[in-house]
Amino acid sequence: xxxxxxxxxxxxxxxxxxxxxxxxxxxxxxxxxxxxxxxxxxxxxxxxxxxxxxxxxxxxxxxxxxxxxxxxxxxxxxxxxxxxxxxxxxxxxxxxxxxxxxxxxxxxxxxxxxxxxxxxxxxxxxxxxxxxxxxxxxxxxxxxxxxxxxxxxxxxxxxxxxxxxxxxxxxxxxxxxxxxxxxxxxxxxxxxxxxxxxxxxxxxxxxxxxxxxxxxxxxxxxxxxxxxxxxxxxxxxxxxxxxxxxxxxxxxxxxxxxxxxxxxxxxxxxxxxxxxxxxxxxxxxxxxxxxxxxxxxxxxxxxxxxxxxxxxxxxxxxxxxxxxxxxxxxxxxxxxxxxxxxxxxxxxxxxxxxxxxxxxxxxxxxxxxxxxxxxxxxxxxxxxxxxxxxxxxxxxxxxxxxxxxxxxxxxxxxxxxxxxxxxxxxxxxxxxxxxxxxxxxxxxxxxxxxxxxxxxxxxxxxxxxxxxxxxxxxxxxxxxxxxxxxxxxxxxxxxxxxxxxx
Numbered sequence: 001x002x003x004x005x006x007x008x009x010x011x012x013x014x015x016x017x018x019x020x021x022x023x024x025x026x027x028x029x030x031x032x033x034x035x036x037x038x039x040x041x042x043x044x045x046x047x048x049x050x051x052x053x054x055x056x057x058x059x060x061x062x063x064x065x066x067x068x069x070x071x072x073x074x075x076x077x078x079x080x081x082x083x084x085x086x087x088x089x090x091x092x093x094x095x096x097x098x099x100x101x102x103x104x105x106x107x108x109x110x111x112x113x114x115x116x117x118x119x120x121x122x123x124x125x126x127x128x129x130x131x132x133x134x135x136x137x138x139x140x141x142x143x144x145x146x147x148x149x150x151x152x153x154x155x156x157x158x159x160x161x162x163x164x165x166x167x168x169x170x171x172x173x174x175x176x177x178x179x180x181x182x183x184x185x186x187x188x189x190x191x192x193x194x195x196x197x198x199x200x201x202x203x204x205x206x207x208x209x210x211x212x213x214x215x216x217x218x219x220x221x222x223x224x225x226x227x228x229x230x231x232x233x234x235x236x237x238x239x240x241x242x243x244x245x246x247x248x249x250x251x252x253x254x255x256x257x258x259x260x261x262x263x264x265x266x267x268x269x270x271x272x273x274x275x276x277x278x279x280x281x282x283x284x285x286x287x288x289x290x291x292x293x294x295x296x297x298x299x300x301x302x303x304x305x306x307x308x309x310x311x312x313x314x315x316x317x318x319x320x321x322x323x324x325x326x327x328x329x330x331x332x333x334x335x336x337x338x339x340x341x342x343x344x345x346x347x348x349x350x351x352x353x354x355x356x357x358x359x360x361x362x363x364x365x366x367x368x369x370x371x372x373x374x375x376x377x378x379x380x381x382x383x384x385x386x387x388x389x390x391x392x393x394x395x396x397x398x399x400x401x402x403x404x405x406x407x408x409x410x411x412x413x414x415x416x417x418x419x420x421x422x423x424x425x426x427x428x429x430x431x432x433x434x435x436x437x438x439x440x441x442x443x444x445x446x447x448x449x450x451x452x453x454x455x456x457x458x459x460x461x462x463x464x465x466x467x468x469x470x471x472x473x474x475x476x477x478x479x480x481x482x483x484x485x486x487x488x489x490x491x492x493x494x495x496x497x498x499x500x501x502x
Contacts, residue, residue, distance in 0.1 A: 001047055011038040052484060059476040065464050066446050072464040073449035074440070076427075076479050080420075080448045083413055087447055090410045097403050104396045111392060115145040115385040119152075122375050122382075129168035130368045146389055149382070155373040159366045163356070167371055169364060172357055179354050185292060186343050186350070189304060189336050190285050198333055204274050205318050205326040209267050268322065275319045282308050282315075285336075300342050303335040414447045423482070424450065430478050436471070438462065 005018035012035035022043075028036050037055055044051045064075045066084065075084045120137060127135055141148035166172050243250055285308055289301050311332050318326040360367055376382055420442070428439040432455070441459070443449040452467065453459040467475075 001050075003043060003046055005039070005042070008039065008042050010042055011035055013038060052480070054477060054480045058480060059473055062479055063472055063476045066449055067465070068445055070445050071451070071461070073443040073446045073451055074464045074475070075446065075449045076423075076440075076475060083416070084446065084448050087410055087413050090406055090413065094403065094406050094410065097399060097406065101396065101399045101403065104392055104399060108389065108392045108396065111385055111389045112142070112145050115382070115389060116141050116148075118379070118382055118385065119145060119149065119376060122379060123372055126167075126368055126372045126375055129170070130364050130371070131169050132364055132368050134365050135368045135372070146386065149376060149386065152369075152373040152376050155369040156377070159370040162360060162363065162367055162370055165371070165374065166360070166367065167375075169361070172361055176354060176357050179350050179357070182294070183347060183350050183354070186294070186347050187288065188340050188343065189288060190281060190333070192281065193333060193336070201274070201278055202328045202330070204271055205314065205328050207267075207271060207322075208325060209271050209322040211268055211322055271322055272319065275315050279312060279315055282312050294346060296346065297339065297342055300335070300339040304339040307332060307335040420448065423479075426482055427475065427478050431474075434474075436474075438467075438471075 003022040004020075005016065005022075008016040012033070028039055030036055037057075040053045040055055044053050061078045062076065062081065064081045064084070066073045066075055075081050119141065123135070123137055127133060138148035138151045166175075241250055286305060289305050289308075292301050311328065314326060314328050314332075318324075424440050424442070431439055437455050438452050439455055440450040441453045441461075443451045450464075451461050452464050453461050
């Protein structure tokens with residue numbers, strides 16, 4: 001390819017043209033700033049793939065001094081400089097990432113500590129509520145509080161057969177007191193009124209009994225019965241004469257006994273006694289019904305009260321007209337029987353609940369564990385710490401993965417085969433052939449870097465910063481020269497150049 005300077009318009013040149021083509025070897029010289037670099041850039045643009053330029057820019061891009069506290073080393077070649085920069089930057093990222101990982105781990109440690117402390121407080125509160133000390137925190141809760149938390153949550157399902165959700169043993173005791181109070185208020189209504197008693201009462205109401213002139217009232221009837229029992233009038237072996245325990249008078253036992261017996265066993269007296277006893281029991285039943293406070297029995301209680309009042313009205317009517325037949329509906333007590341059936345069913349349910357609660361008291365440890373799990377699952381602060389811990393753990397996982405990738409990258413960069421040993425041998429032979437007193441040696445401090453050592457028996461190291469600008473440019477030119485060849489074998493004259501213009 002023929003190279004000409006045509007319409008050069010860069011820096012010191014303004015539409016400059018030189019008609020003659022450049023020779024194989026052309027020399028430009030001039031003062032600093034006269035345009036030598038501008039011309040070299042212009043020529044390179046004519047055929048960039050096959051043109052190489054050695055200038056100050058090349059030196060800057062291919063020679064780098066790496067300064068450390070141990071001294072200054074040289075990195076030669078743009079690829080090696082880029083690689084060294086990449087290693088350095090990657091190393092800096094690794095250190096920054098390690099700092100971030102340390103902070104994240106510290107955050108996780110603090111969150112775990114707070115998390116575990118909060119769980120401990122809730123566990124102690126529930127244990128105190130249930131008055132038990134036989135429940136303990138889950139193992140490894142300090143290092144893995146989330147794992148301990150999940151084990152407590154599992155307790156909720158594990159003891160799901162415990163139907164109650166009591167938060168303390170006091171609550172269980174209160175419920176048991178309430179259940180027993182309900183049970184005591186639910187006794188059977190008119191327990192002595194079975195079918196036989198009801199038929200007998202209906203039969204008595206149908207009896208026609210004339211009221212005798214010497215009749216006795218119900219209270220006198222009862223008084224005579226107690227007096228006969230007190231004086232043993234019904235027994236065979238008694239004294240012929242006795243002293244009345246009420247008035248102190250003497251009386252003949254046989255005469256008084258016959259008189260009292262006749263009065264007590266009169267048909268009218270028996271009827272009045274039957275009615276009065278039934279009335280008393282019915283009034284007691286009304287009092288009992290007024291004390292039943294079960295919502296589920298409101299209608300049955302009301303119906304039973306109405307039925308009893310009807311029966312009381314019939315009995316009152318009979319007591320006033322003993323000589324008349326009074327009818328009582330055969331279903332007069334049916335509402336009472338229905339209520340008693342409902343009471344029996346409710347009592348069974350209450351007894352079952354009492355047994356269940358007593359069973360829960362015997363299994364207080366299991367109920368405590370279940371309640372701890374429930375309290376932990378509902379605590380807002382616990383949920384916040386779980387979210388924070390999960391988030392920090394996720395961040396730490398990503399940071400750890402990034403660290404692994406960066407460490408792998410820096411290892412690969414350091415282990416790349418760049419044939420630096422062959423290059424170093426070529427440079428050192430060139431320096432020796434030029435009579436220079438120093439040579440390159442692989443640096444132990446900088447990957448892909450070289451230390452400068454003197455050519456003597458001791459191979460004393462000197463700082464790369466002590467090299468002159470000319471020596472630095474010479475090293476850059478040697479690098480430039482060898483880069484012109486596709487292949488250069490040390491101790492061999494075979495060279496193959498892949499450029500058209502230098």
